[in-house]
Amino acid sequence: MKVKSLADLKKIKSDVQQKIKLREQGANAENIVQIKVAMATCGIASGAKEIMNFIIEELDFRGLDGIVTQTGCMGYCYAEPTIEVVLPGKEPVVYGFVTRDKVMEIIDKHVMKGELVDGIIPVSYKTIDE
Amino acid sequence: MNQLSLHILDIVQNSIKAKATLIEINVDENPAKNIYSIEIIDNGNGIEPEFLKTIDNPFTTTQTTRKVGLGIPLLKQNAEQAGGSFEIKSEPGKGTRLKAVFLHSHIDRPIMGDIAGTMTILIASEMHIRFIYRHSTPLSDFEFDTDEVNHELEGTPINHPDIIKALKSLINENLDMIEATLT
Numbered sequence: 001m002k003v004k005s006l007a008d009l010k011k012i013k014s015d016v017q018q019k020i021k022l023r024e025q026g027a028n029a030e031n032i033v034q035i036k037v038a039m040a041t042c043g044i045a046s047g048a049k050e051i052m053n054f055i056i057e058e059l060d061f062r063g064l065d066g067i068v069t070q071t072g073c074m075g076y077c078y079a080e081p082t083i084e085v086v087l088p089g090k091e092p093v094v095y096g097f098v099t100r101d102k103v104m105e106i107i108d109k110h111v112m113k114g115e116l117v118d119g120i121i122p123v124s125y126k127t128i129d130e
Numbered sequence: 131m132n133q134l135s136l137h138i139l140d141i142v143q144n145s146i147k148a149k150a151t152l153i154e155i156n157v158d159e160n161p162a163k164n165i166y167s168i169e170i171i172d173n174g175n176g177i178e179p180e181f182l183k184t185i186d187n188p189f190t191t192t193q194t195t196r197k198v199g200l201g202i203p204l205l206k207q208n209a210e211q212a213g214g215s216f217e218i219k220s221e222p223g224k225g226t227r228l229k230a231v232f233l234h235s236h237i238d239r240p241i242m243g244d245i246a247g248t249m250t251i252l253i254a255s256e257m258h259i260r261f262i263y264r265h266s267t268p269l270s271d272f273e274f275d276t277d278e279v280n281h282e283l284e285g286t287p288i289n290h291p292d293i294i295k296a297l298k299s300l301i302n303e304n305l306d307m308i309e310a311t312l313t
Binding site: 001002003004005006008009010012013015016017019020039040041042044045049052053056057059060067068069070072073074075077 | 131136139140143147193195196199200201204244247248250251252254255278279282283284286287289290291292293294296297299300303304307
C-alpha cells in the first residue's frame with residue numbers, strides 16, 4: 001500500500017498494533033535476537049546501509065522478532081560491513097565481510113538454530129599496535 | 131561514497147555521538163541558481179574551536195578504535211570536486227551546523243540516492259532523537275518530522291518493520307510529488 005500522508009500512516013497503525021499483540025502472546029519480549037550493524041564511515045562506504053535494510057526485511061519475511069540497530073565503528077574497518085549478533089543469554093558474535101548471502105546464512109543458521117557460521121571475527125583479535 | 135544519502139547517514143552519526151536530541155536535515159535544490167545543498171543542524175555538544183580548526187583533516191577523529199576520521203573530509207572533497215563549498219560552524223554546548231553545497235549541473239555531483247532508507251535507519255536506531263527532514267525543490271517543499279509521526283502513531287513503536295516500510299513509502303511518495311532529483 002502506498003503511504004502518502006500521516007493520515008495514511010494512521011490507517012496502518014491499528015494493523016500493526018494488532019500484530020504486536022499477537023506476537024507478544026507468542027514470544028517472550030526478552031527472547032529476541034539483537035543485531036547491530038557498524039555504521040561509521042568505513043561501514044557505510046562498504047555497504048552497511050544496504051545490509052542493515054536487508055536484515056530488517058529478512059527477519060520480517062521470516063516472521064522473526066528482532067531488534068536491528070546501528071552502532072559505531074568496532075575497529076574492524078578492513079572487514080566491513082561488520083555486524084554483531086546477540087542471541088538471548090549468549091555472548092555477542094561479530095561477523096565481518098557481510099554480504100546479502102551471508103545475512104541469509106547467519107539468519108538461517110545462527111539466529112534460528114544457534115549454529116555459528118564462517119566469517120566470525122574472534123574476540124581475541126587485537127590490532128597490531130595494541 | 132557516491133551518494134549524498136550515504137554522506138548524510140555518515141555525518142549524522144557525529145550528531146548522534148554529540149548527544150543531540152534534535153537533528154535537522156535540509157536539502158535544497160535550486161537549478162536556477164545551479165545549487166544542490168545539504169545542511170545538517172544539531173543541538174548536540176558542539177565542537178571545541180581547537181578541534182574545529184582541524185576538523186577537515188583525515189587524521190582528526192574522536193574515535194578510539196582507529197586513528198583516522200574520513201566522514202567530513204570525504205564530504206568536503208566531494209562538494210569541492212562538484213564546484214561547491216563546505217562549511218561547518220559550531221558552538222560548544224549549543225550545537226553544530228554543517229553545510230555542503232554542490233553545483234546542481236556538475237557532472238561530479240553525487241546523486242542523492244536512497245534518502246528514505248537513510249532516514250528510516252536513523253529513525254529506527256535512534257528513537258529518542260527528533261529528526262526533521264526538509265527537502266525543497268522549485269515546485270514545492272516537503273517536511274518530515276518524527277515528532278508528528280510519533281504523535282500519529284500514539285505509542286505504536288516507530289521501529290516496527292511495517293511502520294518503517296510505511297515511512298519509506300511516505301518519504302518517497304512525497305519526494306516524488308515535489309519532483310525531487312534523487313538520481
